Amino acid sequence: MNNMYEKGELIYSVLDGWWTDTGTFDSLLKANQLVADKKNKKLSLNTK
16 A cells, blocks of 8 residues: 555545454454444344
């Protein structure tokens, strides 16, 4: 990525929603829990 930045070739996009870093096992677990919680909330709204 640094090489692309130095060449002026690095581009980016803004994403809707949320993002979390998953560089460690603990952060990967936290991200998994966030996704599961969001999915459970969505399911509970659809069943009411």
